[in-house]
Amino acid sequence: MLKLAENANMSHWQERVDMAAAFRWTARLNMHEAVANHFSLAVNDDGTQFLMNANQQHFSRIKASDLLLLDANDPATMDAPNAPDPTAWGLHGSIHRLCPHARCVMHVHSIHATVLACLKDSTLPPLDQNAATFYGRQVVDEGYGGLAFDDEGARCAALLTDPKVKTMIMGNHGVLVIGDTVADTFNRLYYFERAAETYIRALQTGQPLRILPHDVAEKTAQELDEYPGQADRHLNELKAILDDEKSDYAS
Template identity: 80%
Template structure:
């Protein structure tokens, strides 16, 4: 049986709908095995400028996170790490910097999912458009080739500087993992899910040793644009995941 600390004060249970969506994303990410122990983090901006954000508590497993467990932080609060219940310092360094410096990054998800991380370990970490899923990300990925160690504040600020182009919502963090941004939890989780699937397809295709059937620039760009404009898929995806969790009696929304 899972045991949790008592619920936090009402002020820390604000933004109910956003908390529920983010908690569902944590639970499903763990179910898919895309997490890494207690080391990865998701965050979601909850004010207009993007500087106030929800994030998972320090060292809590994705499979246990509830809506009420999420921290409410201020990217401009320089005393955050000195306060009781402070977040993981690398999470603060990376997510705090992004929410402070990249206002279009409303939601930020960083994981060490295996296939995306394998891609990040290749000398050429580009993802060629070899099927519909890989084409989704055609010319929409930035590759960080200057890994500088754990994402404390200086490294987090450097990474945030790579996300200036709103078109590029995935960062392959060379020698590290993947970071995905989006407009909402549903938008970002859907992108994270499909990027890991796309990376798996590419890695498995490489393992065959056979030549790749790469789409033309015209078809790849057309496919990416069509999928960007495809209505409602991300919201439906997250909605179905929450419905499954609800039917199972999960406490994620509590």
């Protein structure tokens, strides 16, 4: 099993810093759930070696040096003294093993995404510009089978084989998003929660919804796919705020 290094000279340092910033900001937005959620990031070409948060550590305390470096193909991972959470290993390990295009994986039980996941129809419709981001780029997991140990993780990974699909609404569970980088994935996670909140609040009015037509929704999704640099700027601004606050996330 790959070992966690002891200092800031450890491998993949910038990736660790980006991950730590994403953890800290997710906690600040109250999109985490106690110590139950996990982010991971592939660091080798085939995606099987990945960084992930340690077992039972609160997002608001995670530092770059805390992240575990794991190998999805190592059967001895869960026997190690610093083994990850078994459900995180089952879900994230399976995705990194079976979906090499999923470079970064973020899974949370954020409030509005989870409300959406509890509806009979958990699809997010193109209700506004944010929601249009996910038009034709989401999948709903209709087969929740309990905690995400190995078999359940592999079942979930099988729903992400289409590289166009970047968001999985996990029925009765939460949401999982994938992306190319930490910035790309966190940006998608942020906007999904915002879009889900808008949709849930719109449903609460009881008024008819103004849903975008297919051609406009797809055009908007494509334009947002190609919007230059927004995800990187988003994460860089969050890191700048943390730096101004003298946060220890990058240590």
